[in-house]
Amino acid sequence: DVKVTQSSRYLVKRTGEKVFLECVQDMDHENMFWYRQDPGLGLRLIYFSYDVKMKEKGDIPEGYSVSREKKERFSLILESASTNQTSMYLCASSLTGGRLELAKNIQYFGAGTRLSVL
Amino acid sequence: TQLLEQSPQFLSIQEGENLTVYCNSSSVFSSLQWYRQEPGEGPVLLVTVVTGGEVKKLKRLTFQFGDARKDSSLHITAAQPGDTGLYLCAGPDDNYGQNFVFGPGTRLSVLP
Numbered sequence: 001d002v003k004v005t006q007s008s009r010y011l012v013k014r015t016g017e018k019v020f021l022e023c024v025q026d027m028d029h030e031n032m033f034w035y036r037q038d039p040g041l042g043l044r045l046i047y048f049s050y051d052v053k054m055k056e057k058g059d060i061p062e063g064y065s066v067s068r069e070k071k072e073r074f075s076l077i078l079e080s081a082s083t084n085q086t087s088m089y090l091c092a093s094s095l096t097g098g099r100l101e102l103a104k105n106i107q108y109f110g111a112g113t114r115l116s117v118l
Numbered sequence: 119t120q121l122l123e124q125s126p127q128f129l130s131i132q133e134g135e136n137l138t139v140y141c142n143s144s145s146v147f148s149s150l151q152w153y154r155q156e157p158g159e160g161p162v163l164l165v166t167v168v169t170g171g172e173v174k175k176l177k178r179l180t181f182q183f184g185d186a187r188k189d190s191s192l193h194i195t196a197a198q199p200g201d202t203g204l205y206l207c208a209g210p211d212d213n214y215g216q217n218f219v220f221g222p223g224t225r226l227s228v229l230p
Contacts, residue, residue, distance in 0.1 A: 004160075031216045042222040043206075050216060090160050096216045105210050106151050107218050109160035 003027070006091050006110035013117050019078040021113050023091030030096040032074035033107065034058075034066065036087040043090065049074055050096060081117045089113045120145040120211055122221035130227040134196050139224040141207030142189045147219075148210055150190045152181055155204040155223075197228045 007022035025032065034046045035058075045058030047066040055066050063085060067075045074093075078085055092107040123142045131137055141150065149168045153161035165174050167183035167190060174181045178201075180193040194201055204223045211217040 006160075009158075033217075043220045045217065048217065094216060094218075105149060106163060106166050107208065108163065109153075112158070112160040114158065 004110040021076040025093040029093035124221040
């Protein structure tokens with residue numbers, strides 16, 4: 001079974017703190033994604049990565065950065081946390097390219113990190 | 119831009135009832151996935167449908183992919199409280215590399 005592990009289930013941080021959210025997948029997936037999920041707004045894509053050291057902005061990248069130094073690990077960084085970044089953060093991974101079969105073009109999610117910024 | 123719509127947005131039913139929720143788009147999708155998300159958890163994949171007209175069953179859950187691959191439905195027979203959660207449909211964004219499109223979800227509450 002694919003496993004996507006997010007390092008923390010719950011985090012409470014203060015405004016202005018630098019926050020690191022870690023995500024590790026064990027299925028050798030090329031693609032990794034960070035979303036935030038808010039009531040009424042659905043899943044919104046923050047950043048994604050198709051390969052090591054590669055990153056692309058999603059729909060709402062402002063206030064966030066990412067790091068992908070190893071294939072299995074994708075980190076989301078809040079440079080200076082603000083109260084409007086209180087949310088559920090979801091990491092996901094998927095296959096790509098030559099190893100992709102149509103029926104396996106799906107995303108697998110971690111359990112999520114619920115972040116509260118006070 | 120490919121978009122997915124889901125209906126209804128909210129559904130509250132009694133245990134034992136049947137229900138159907140829908141996922142629709144004006145775009146063709148190469149495949150669609152259904153996820154269930156329980157409160158405080160990440161989405162868990164239930165099924166992926168690939169072929170137009172395909173029907174897949176997962177115990178009391180029946181998933182159908184529309185013939186034109188623009189829509190899908192999820193039917194639950196004899197709903198149980200354990201079916202409570204947010205049901206999301208999603209599909210590959212064929213216009214944007216390896217990204218995915220998600221519907222807003224149907225929030226189902228099954229009352230005992």
